[in-house]
Amino acid sequence: MRTDRIVAHSAQQLEQERPSDREVPGMSRTRRVLFGTTTVAYAAIVAAVLGSSWLVRLDWQVMLFRPYKQWPQFHAFLDYFVVLGQRGPTAVMVAAWLAWRTWKHRTLRPLLVLGTALLLLNITVGAVKYGLGRLGPHYATTIGSAELFQGGDIFPSGHTANAVVTWGILAYLATTPRARRVLSVVSAVLSLAVGMTTIYLGTHWVTDVLSGWCAGLLVLFALPWCEPMISRAEEWLLVKWAQLRSRWALTPVTVSPIAAGSGLIPPRGAADDAPVLQPVGAGAPARPASAAVASRGAHHGLRGHTARHERPTVPPPGNRRLPHGERSTRPVPPVQTAHRGRGAQG
Template identity: 60%
Template sequence: MCTEPQPTRLDRIFARLDREPARPSLDVPRMTRHRVVLFGATLTFYITIVLAVVTTSWLVRVDWQAMLFRPYQQWPEVHAFLDYWVVLGQRGPTAVMVTAWLGWRCWRQHTLRPMLAFGTALLLLNVTVGAVKYGLGRSGPHYATEVGSNEMWHWFQAGSDIFPSGHTANAVVTWGILAYLASTPRARRYLSALSAIMSLSVGLTTVYLGTHWLSDVLLGWAAGLLVLLALPWLEPLISRAENLLLELRDRWYARGRAGVPATTPLMPVGTPAPLPATVGTARESAALDAAPMEAAPMGAADETPPVHEPAASARTTHTTVCLAPAPHPATADRPAVTPAGTRRPPHTDRADRTTGRGTTPPARPLTANGQRDT
């Protein structure tokens, strides 16, 4: 029984993407002059913060003053709330929430660009921020060893990967990508303000909890903003990746369709399975071979030899024929075999005894007067 395969969830998603003949054109941000100037200013600020920390400038003194102030002791009533609020900067929970939203956007707009842009931004963020973290090796406030020092180059100590702040940079990129992918200018302005508030609050929360220096937060803001400002340069790469994925999807879908067998009508329950043509031909040949041997009398097999069908005719056919198994004939339906003569050998002595004992002699002819001739 052959049936059409049921479409999977992935097939339904791809069918949804192809429901419209052409995907709607989206407002893709371009690297304008204003964006280039803003990118250059942010990069300058980034380098300035790094140099200020490396040279143990006034910024390092501000870091120590904020740490010794211990904000978590000054306002302990908000400590429990901020412990949960800082989760909005962790990469795992925020990535799940934003992925769900962007997945719905992909479904509605029939495009893969939102998910590809978000994945590209996260990849760029991990590479740039991770390289600086492990390259500078700065220890956090809880692992500080000397008051007034910049706590740099501690590569092999615990907690030496906090510069820049990963929570702050991730908050900037994760919530800022919503503004970057906004469909209208009005939605982009509102989402930009919301992402700025989220990233600022998450960064200051890490300072309150004592897990980051203030300079870590400043560098995290700059790192996340650089990633968002550099995304328009990567839009051609995102577009090529989308076209490649859709082309691979089409090839895979066409290959799956080519491997599906032709649809055959359903057979009712209880119908015997069809047999190949070669099996049916062999049965018919066997029946033809056996029929003359049953119907012909003994001694006649040499006179009329059975006619066999050539074996080549059974092998040359390639057409599938569905044959139901033929019922076996009952014993009463078989033709009776009548022998031409008796097979018992003659017994001469028995015939002589019968003639001598009880057999009547042959009649004699009568004469004219009615008496038998003696």
């Protein structure tokens, strides 16, 4: 008994120390302050672009400087590095890692958090992109203009915002404080590097990158407000999955009538071969089930296998050929005639 108590106590301690994805970050006061500060900065950048302020002039200065021509030796590497900000490749990589964590911890929360964050990112960033319609540096026409409402989709930077969200999700879902700090630094470095790379390549303005950083941070800061909805979605999906599995387990196996009449039913055991009496009508005597099956097979024009006791008897040995009307009968030898006579008498 003492050994059982020690083992139970050790298992309880291990269960308490084991990290779990159920540790949901709350909307603390610090997070609220950061959310408010980021919102103000985002709004200020949008207002500066709409008013063609000094930030727009900075955009043109950097664009005319053409960093990709000043340092061409980095162009080949950075052209591949910027893929870390594209939504498709990054979402696949992060989703694969979170799928493994989902299987390990037996919870759908990591994948649901990623899906919620990407949905918020598409809605918020897409609305501003198509609402302002800003053209990129390579398509600009008027020096000093903000190039707004021209049918573009460059502001804010989708690469930058996506890098902030996809890599920041790993820090958001970290289960230990040390892992959260390390992943926060890694995601911050990656998002900063991706944003600066788009400026180097000339695909985004400076203000596009600044607004992309703010848009991505707003999604991460707002995720705790979505946690109750994520929990309800997880419970609903688990209930539906349990119902689906139970429905699959209780599905009966049916046999078609054609297969039953044609003798294609799988072989049964010895206990199933016993004759079972089935009624054929009111007041009629019962008959074996084999007779019923045979009658159904005859009705459908199908030929079933007969049992050994139902096969016709084999005629006695001798001349089995039937006499033909047009064929002359051959004389029977005396020995065979005597033999047949003895057989008939005996």
